Amino acid sequence: MTPAPPLRTIADIERLLEAHAASHALLLHVESIRLPDAWIGAGFIRNAVWDILHGRTIDVARLADVDVLFFEPKDTSKEREAEIERRLRILAPGIPWSVKNQARMHLRNGDAPYRNTFDAVAHWAETATAIAARAVKGRVEVMTPYGVDDLLNLIVRPTPVFGHKIDVYRERVRAKDWPARWPKLTINFA
Numbered sequence: 001m002t003p004a005p006p007l008r009t010i011a012d013i014e015r016l017l018e019a020h021a022a023s024h025a026l027l028l029h030v031e032s033i034r035l036p037d038a039w040i041g042a043g044f045i046r047n048a049v050w051d052i053l054h055g056r057t058i059d060v061a062r063l064a065d066v067d068v069l070f071f072e073p074k075d076t077s078k079e080r081e082a083e084i085e086r087r088l089r090i091l092a093p094g095i096p097w098s099v100k101n102q103a104r105m106h107l108r109n110g111d112a113p114y115r116n117t118f119d120a121v122a123h124w125a126e127t128a129t130a131i132a133a134r135a136v137k138g139r140v141e142v143m144t145p146y147g148v149d150d151l152l153n154l155i156v157r158p159t160p161v162f163g164h165k166i167d168v169y170r171e172r173v174r175a176k177d178w179p180a181r182w183p184k185l186t187i188n189f190a
Helices: 010-019 021-032 043-053 078-091 102-109 117-122 160-176
Strands: 039-041 066-070 097-101 132-136 139-143
Touching: 010 021, 010 043, 010 132, 010 139, 021 039, 021 043, 021 078, 021 132, 039 043, 039 117, 043 066, 043 132, 066 078, 066 117, 078 097, 097 102, 102 117
Parallel strands: 066 097
Antiparallel strands: 039 066, 039 132, 132 139
């Protein structure tokens, strides 16, 4: 196992994603299509950090999907999302792109309408997953409504806004079986 580089801050995660060519390339592809308030979130970052903290190399090929988030209230159609996925598949074939307009996701999730992508990410299930990154003029920016302490300390817990859906959180965590891949995790079933 190789020792993990120091990961203590959001800036450390930004540098990690910039330095990892495959991850940075995916962020640049999303930047190139100029979607409003667009980010890549969830497992794209979480898995990379957890892999590094477990002494492994980042492997984007192991991602079940690459969650692209954007916020466009004027066109919340699934056809628009499919069009964006097609464009991204042309730019990066073989990547399991999953594009979702956060302006409509509140309907699926049973929440009040989200104000922007940040607000949508704040409504995700786990603090360690509630994170997203984007490239702006090639430089990586990371946003996380709950900070990075849980992510960097390998702690899985529900976000404060997910408290009313605790059964959904518990089922999700059980189904993911993250400790099989990352045994150093501490899972809080609340």
